[in-house]
Amino acid sequence: MSKLGILYPKEKQCYEITRWGSEEEAEMYGTPKDALNTMSDSTAEPDTGILTDEQSVTTALVRKPNIPPEQSGTSSACRRQSPPPDAGTTGDRRGQHAPIRGQRAFPHCKVQPSTEKPKNRLSAPQNGDSERDRVRRTEKIVNGAKDAEIDLPVTLPRLVSERVRQLAFEFYPILEEHNGHRAFFLYVMNTPNRDDEDHWGSGRPLIDMGIIARCYGPEAQDFGSNLQGFRVLEMYQEQVVPDFDWTDYHSPNPWQDSGNARTVDENGVHPLLEWAWKQDRRSMNRGQVQLVDFYTGKKHNAKRRFLLRQEHKDACRAAEEEVGPACEASREWRDYLHSRDSRLFQSLTDRLPEAREKARGYDGQRQVQAFLHLSQIEAQPKPFYRFTEKTVRLQAINQGLQQIDSDLRDILTRGWTKLDLSSAQLGIAAREWRVQSALDLLSNGGSIWESLINHMGVPWEAKPALKRGLYATIYGARRTTIPYIIAKEAGKEGVEMSDEQRERFFTHGVIEELLSRREEEFERIKSQGGDRDCYENWIDLDGREKKSILSQLAQTQEMWLLSPALELAKEELSKSKPWQITLYLHDGFCINFPQSQTKEYHLSRIKRRVERRAEKGGYPTGLEVEEQKT
Structure with missing residues (x-):
């Protein structure tokens, strides 16, 4: 039975109305x-x-x-x-x-x-x-x-x-x-x-x-x-x-x-x-x-798609007048991504029917959001990025490919290779906050997800919920709020998790030490009125929450770790058939390899370059290829 949301009695404070379904x-x-x-x-x-x-x-x-x-x-x-x-x-x-x-x-x-x-x-x-x-x-x-x-x-x-x-x-x-x-x-x-x-x-x-x-x-x-x-x-x-x-x-x-x-x-x-x-x-x-x-009544055709690309570029330039890049690395990523040929993204529109068929099986707001994102991709498949005020991360101005459900993205980007930093946020926090239990686990090749799943006694399908809970812990969510965040995500994934199992999250050794070190980090930032990121930019605490600074600091280190991949991509542009980064995903990216016979060679070079950067900074992380689900 398909439904858009939970129907609550109208006398309750919060309620949603189901509008369509079975x-x-x-x-x-x-x-x-x-x-x-x-x-x-x-x-x-x-x-x-x-x-x-x-x-x-x-x-x-x-x-x-x-x-x-x-x-x-x-x-x-x-x-x-x-x-x-x-x-x-x-x-x-x-x-x-x-x-x-x-x-x-x-x-x-x-x-x-x-x-x-x-x-x-x-x-x-x-x-x-x-x-x-x-x-x-x-x-x-x-x-x-x-x-x-x-x-x-x-x-x-x-x-x-x-x-x-x-x-x-x-x-x-x-x-x-x-x-x-x-x-x-x-x-x-x-x-x-x-x-x-x-x-x-x-x-x-x-x-x-x-x-x-x-x-x-x-x-x-x-x-x-x-x-x-x-x-x-x-x-x-x-x-x-x-x-x-x-x-x-x-x-x-x-x-x-x-x-x-x-x-x-x-x-x-x-x-x-x-x-x-x-x-x-x-x-x-x-x-x-x-x-x-709908507004003008004009037909959508090739000319309109071209004009829409220009409008997106103009919107990015206009946004930059108010918010510039947080660091030069942000500008370099943005300039590279915007210079990619729009023909790289034409295949996405050919796979829209398959993605829509997949999204039809979603329930509730997940389905609504999926079709809104697909509509964005239909109008303009190439992402255009803008700078944001409180982070070095780039945000796609057309909320489509970057924000869409990962299962649908896998369908649309079939043929591209996705890489991301393994346990990046935990690895960064472990290094910066001196969380020894996390450093030991990750340095020895362990998986925080496998460890948490075994400790809490939950199925592997609970990983997205635990991931959300871990990020909330690192980024400063209240101790009392984290169980609700985990429960919300578990519900979306259809995973049953008892109150007792959620509480076990806090008895895991890494989580216990992480929370303790986080409080020490809060106090350190408060005492000095802010902190410097890895690009030597001062982030002032005045008018900000301490947890906001924690996320900003982690995200600058994330971009610093990924920068060697961008340097290699720029070197490739002088070749006749270069591999190209096609999509920026915060802690990772997608690559289009035009020649399959050289794909593994280039992948090993990219991964090794990023690994050397991580070793230099003492971060227990590295790039890994994420297998597509479809």
Whole structure:
């Protein structure tokens, strides 16, 4: 039985609504099955629902459904759409109560920084206008965004089939004529910027003030912090999707640096449209139908792919104006990766149908995130990287190949060779913090994963959960938080783990010493007000959490260890058929070897060069080839 999330009783503080899945779920939640039965010409099956039959499916999707004003028994009843107000009117609902949003904040939201810089706009001055005046101005801005020029993030997936775009306009006609509402609708449905699922998050779309202003045009951006975000969301609810709902501002993530934002609680779209949107995104035959940009309606073709590459490069350059490289090594990696020929990545799009078939077997938010990443790769398979403020690591501005589920990445990159540093984070911490038990284990060729699995009495499938727990330990998570992190990841992997087994994690000799040395490291950093990384950059503690500095220090050492591989890759460029690094993965990378007969020779050279660097620094780690799972 496929489901999108856990359904909690509505009176509980946290709950998620299942939106699609098996036939049983469709009947339980009033999802598209019933709606499809009302459409006489539709032959699509809700179970498979792949949009391939041009005649029957197109007819089904573009026919304006004969839907009553309200469908009882659904989690998202279809109400009659409220007409937009005339220009200059407020559009508020006189005498109606605003949705109750108190006590709905979730303590796990991680706000990801914007991946690109919007067009330069001056922030609105903080004036003496009353709140009522600001609300009225906000309403005027939203109504005026009907014809506004919208600067959407280039990283937002925008491709849909022509028929699904037409269906969206059938259900919500205002989307066709209102640029601002159309932009925000697309963001809600397709954004990869979501609640941090890895740390208790639900995977819901984030809606911070920056993206609200960006979706409603230059005037909204110019109004700056005076823009009343709550009122914008209310107007979207009133004028476009009556069942749209959102949470209050979230508290920061308890163990990572993060900001505050609202998230979408219910996208509120009609079940048939939601089903069609999902099936369109997950169809294995998207390459056989005409895709269009949902916002502009323009067809996706070779010219558009070229323009999109240019837009990604421009976005990276714009982001660099705000955040430069943390060290010269970061710039060298970025410049090398951006100079790779885009033809190296063409084979990825050929394998998208196979990856979609694999992702169809995922459940819940894992499936949602997988298809969002596949959409990014479909639009632009080549990753483009930007610098980040608090680490030397590069982050792909188009969240696709770098961030996608590893099983799907293995399918897409079949033929490439993946290498990563073995037990890199533990090896770095062991060397820097003098954790002797870890140094002994790794120096003698031991495996921390095998040791932990045997000690805790859990199956090998629990390795991802233990990996998450170990990283949380190294990067400064609270002792009381780590068991929940392990439990969360174990649940995602379908591994049962008792409370007693999770507590055994802390009785392992390496973990005990690691926690003790970590506290000593915290105190050392605190006493000197910061620390220097391996590139001699001073990281000031002022305004930062100590655990943030720990991760920064480890990540600079990680890049230092990998740098010899980049040096070799640059030397290769003078040859007629060079091997090339195609993907940066933080503690590793992927390589394309064009000549299989020389692959092993080059692999041994790369591994030996990195091993010498590790030996020089005293780090018990080295490069190892990671076998592909498919």
